[in-house]
Amino acid sequence: MTKTRTLSDLARHLGLSPATVSRALAQHEQIALKTRERVAKAAQDLGYVPNRTAQALASGKTGFAGFLLPMRGRGLADPFLGEFVSALTEGFSAKNVELLLSAVPRDGSEQRHLESLITSGRVDGMVVSRIECADTRIALLQDHGVPFVTHGRLEHDEMGYSWLDTDGEAAFAEAFELLYQAGHRRFGLLSLDDPLTFRQKREAGLRKAYAANGDPTLTLRHVSCARYDADTRAQAIAGILAGPDRPTAVLAIADGLALELMTEAQKQGLAVPDDLSIIGFDNIPAAAHVSPGLTTFDACIADSATQLAEMLLVRINTPKAPHEQRLLRPQLVLRGTHGVAPVTTG
Numbered sequence: 461m462t463k464t465r466t467l468s469d470l471a472r473h474l475g476l477s478p479a480t481v482s483r484a485l486a487q488h489e490q491i492a493l494k495t496r497e498r499v500a501k502a503a504q505d506l507g508y509v510p511n512r513t514a515q516a517l518a519s520g521k522t523g524f525a526g527f528l529l530p531m532r533g534r535g536l537a538d539p540f541l542g543e544f545v546s547a548l549t550e551g552f553s554a555k556n557v558e559l560l561l562s563a564v565p566r567d568g569s570e571q572r573h574l575e576s577l578i579t580s581g582r583v584d585g586m587v588v589s590r591i592e593c594a595d596t597r598i599a600l601l602q603d604h605g606v607p608f609v610t611h612g613r614l615e616h617d618e619m620g621y622s623w624l625d626t627d628g629e630a631a632f633a634e635a636f637e638l639l640y641q642a643g644h645r646r647f648g649l650l651s652l653d654d655p656l657t658f659r660q661k662r663e664a665g666l667r668k669a670y671a672a673n674g675d676p677t678l679t680l681r682h683v684s685c686a687r688y689d690a691d692t693r694a695q696a697i698a699g700i701l702a703g704p705d706r707p708t709a710v711l712a713i714a715d716g717l718a719l720e721l722m723t724e725a726q727k728q729g730l731a732v733p734d735d736l737s738i739i740g741f742d743n744i745p746a747a748a749h750v751s752p753g754l755t756t757f758d759a760c761i762a763d764s765a766t767q768l769a770e771m772l773l774v775r776i777n778t779p780k781a782p783h784e785q786r787l788l789r790p791q792l793v794l795r796g797t798h799g800v801a802p803v804t805t806g
Contacts, residue, residue, distance in 0.1 A: 474498070484500070491770055494519055522585070524586050525552050526582070527561055528586075530570055539745060543745075543762055544589070548762075548769055551769025571597065574601075584776045585607035585608055590611070591658075593616075595614060609621075611694050612625050622772075631662065632741075633666065647680045648682075649683070650713060651684045651713040652684055652714070701721075714741055715747050735802060737755075742759045756793050756794070764788065
């Protein structure tokens with residue numbers, strides 16, 4: 461098939477005016493949805509690649525969505541972030557929008573980097589991830605009138621912006637009940653010290669379930685560490701495993717911590733789960749490949765990214781549409797790192 465190289469060629473093929481085809485490719489809301497879908501399919505079938513500059517002039521949009529990539533730690537080597545960005549890219553690409561990844565240097569200010577990106581007019585909207593309890597990036601985007609969606613939410617203000625999150629609070633309450641019913645009474649919580657809302661929600665879920673139980677024999681050892689500091693992670697893990705009264709069951713705030721805890725516990729001669737039960741969160745690929753397989757919660761990483769891409773395009777194309785909030789319930793993935801409490805539990 462001969463490749464359709466120009467907008468005029470595509471317009472002739474469809475029997476439409478070039479102006480209509482241009483607006484349809486730009487997802488202009490004044491063009492009927494069926495026409496937009498028809499034009500998009502024809503462009504894909506005939507191999508037409510839109511001229512970004514011409515498309516931006518016709519639509520007033522750049523055709524780019526932005527995502528900041530802080531280089532504080534492992535970057536795309538982070539399995540969660542790698543899967544998330546890949547799915548986000550695919551979600552936008554399906555709608556003829558490109559994802560602009562903007563790296564923030566380790567010693568750079570994410571706030572200033574974000575402001576530079578949005579004031580330069582290089583993107584039509586932003587996906588913002590790893591939301592802090594009081595995240596100033598949200599106010600910055602609102603002040604500049606830039607369409608955005610967040611993966612996560614503020615601690616107290618959950619309205620006035622569009623977000624998608626996983627219900628970590630319900631998940632950790634579920635994990636507590638599973639382990640409590642298995643006879644565990646000495647619990648551990650391996651967490652982060654970053655001011656992230658997902659961390660706060662997951663911790664709250666465990667603590668609320670713990671308090672509501674009312675069992676006076678329960679104990680909880682809570683240790684935290686910096687996400688990207690290997691030394692403090694090692695210290696936290698050593699602290700949670702220390703002493704004869706160490707926990708028999710630990711909830712880790714993320715799979716990466718859970719896997720490091722497993723490794724150290726096995727080095728110390730502890731059998732997982734006979735001596736120590738561990739439950740993580742995220743269901744990163746490595747969780748299924750360790751021995752025993754990690755019991756964890758599936759955070760629906762790829763699906764969340766795909767939904768966020770769809771939500772941002774709604775904000776870009778229909779800015780007066782009501783804001784949308786989606787709270788996904790993560791599914792518990794039962795593998796091999798949880799079991800009944802040791803018979804010596806006192």
